[in-house]
Amino acid sequence: QVQLVESGGGVVQPGGSLRLSCAASGFTLSSYGIHWVRQAPGKGLEWVAVISSDGRNKYYADSVKGRFTISRDSSKNTLYLQMNSLRAEDTAVYFCAKDDYYDGSGYHWFDPWGQGTLVTVSS
Amino acid sequence: DIQMTQSPSSLSASVGDRVTITCRASQSISSYFNWYQQEPGRAPKLLIYAASSLQSGVPSRFSGSGSGTDFTLTISSLQPEDSATYYCQQTYSTPYTFGQGTKLEIK
Numbered sequence: 001q002v003q004l005v006e007s008g009g010g011v012v013q014p015g016g017s018l019r020l021s022c023a024a025s026g027f028t029l030s031s032y033g034i035h036w037v038r039q040a041p042g043k044g045l046e047w048v049a050v051i052s053s054d055g056r057n058k059y060y061a062d063s064v065k066g067r068f069t070i071s072r073d074s075s076k077n078t079l080y081l082q083m084n085s086l087r088a089e090d091t092a093v094y095f096c097a098k099d100d101y102y103d104g105s106g107y108h109w110f111d112p113w114g115q116g117t118l119v120t121v122s123s
Numbered sequence: 124d125i126q127m128t129q130s131p132s133s134l135s136a137s138v139g140d141r142v143t144i145t146c147r148a149s150q151s152i153s154s155y156f157n158w159y160q161q162e163p164g165r166a167p168k169l170l171i172y173a174a175s176s177l178q179s180g181v182p183s184r185f186s187g188s189g190s191g192t193d194f195t196l197t198i199s200s201l202q203p204e205d206s207a208t209y210y211c212q213q214t215y216s217t218p219y220t221f222g223q224g225t226k227l228e229i230k
Contacts, residue, residue, distance in 0.1 A: 035219070037167075045159075045167065045210055045221040059217045095166055107173040108214050109157040113166040 002026040002112055004096050009117030016086050016121070022079040022096035022114055030055065030074045033099035035110055036081050038092035038119075046092075049081065050099065064090075086121045093118050125149050125213050129222035137230045142198040144225045146211035151191045155215035158187055158196045161224075162207045170209075171196065203229050 008020040022034065036048040049060045049070040058070050069082040079096055093116040101108035126149035136142050148156070154174035159167040169178045171187035174194060184199045198205055206229045211222040 044224045045161075045212075047217075047219040047221065050217065050219075061218045097167075100172075102173065105173070107155060109169055109172040110159075110167075110212070111169040111172075111178065113168070115166055 002098065004098065004112060004114035006094060006096055006114040006117040009094065009119045011120045011122060012086055013123050014087060014121055017082070017084045018086065018119060020081040020083065020094055020096075020117060020119070022081075024077045024079070024098075027098070028074075029072055029077045029079060033108075034072070034079045035097045035099060036068075036070060036079075037095045037097055037110070037113075038090075039095070039116075040089075040092040043092075048094070051079065053099075083119070086119075088121050091119060091121045124218055125152060125215060125220055127211055127213055127220050127222040129209075129211055129225050131225060132223065133226040133228070135228040135230050136201050138201055138203060140201045142201050142205075142227065144196045144209055144211075144227075146189075146194045146196075146222050148192045148194075148213055148215075152213045152215035154190050155213055156187075156189070156194050157212045157214065158185075159210045159212065160205075160207045161210065167210065201229065205229070 003025045005023045035050045051070045067085045072079045095116045097110035097113040100111045128147045156174045158171040161167040175187045186197045188195050208224045208226045
């Protein structure tokens with residue numbers, strides 16, 4: 001069964017750092033692109049970052065560029081999101097999601113998603 | 124960035140009704156387009172991918188159509204368990220933007 005489980009959320013002061021983890025099971029993380037998506041309380045979904053299947057390409061939303069870093073440890077089948085210089089507006093539930101696709105079509109989508117982990121940035 | 128605009132933002136319908144949600148992209152995205160359902164306190168769930176393909180396990184009352192800039196999600200006969208927020212998404216180019224969501228309530 002393909003599954004993603006996030007962890008590492010918590011309360012952090014503005015300017016602080018936090019590292020989120022996303023543990024994959026049922027598939028090999030390094031064979032797929034993986035995304036981070038966040039959802040502020042009562043708000044919609046915001047794409048945050050993606051790492052490509054080969055790990056060479058990483059893309060970020062402008063709102064987190066230069067502060068967040070996406071990475072993975074293939075030996076642990078785990079994805080990470082290192083979040084530095086955190087701001088109040090980073091408060092959200094953070095989801096990881098697997099990038100799925102048709103071979104050759106170029107079309108892709110997010111499935112499945114983890115259950116999310118809550119990050120609260122507050123003094 | 125590609126902007127995704129959903130309408131309506133919320134709607135209320137009765138069991139058995141036919142419901143339509145629309146989404147418009149700010150530029151052509153071919154069929155790089157998906158729909159998700161999110162129940163309160165839960166992770167989003169994929170419903171439709173590549174604009175019109177039904178995800179395995181999703182009831183056949185859900186369908187998607189469109190290409191280019193205009194897309195539609197249709198629920199042919201609304202069921203109580205369809206109460207949720209629905210999001211559209213483009214995966215044409217990063218940032219992979221979502222619509223603002225449509226909250227569907229059952230009367």
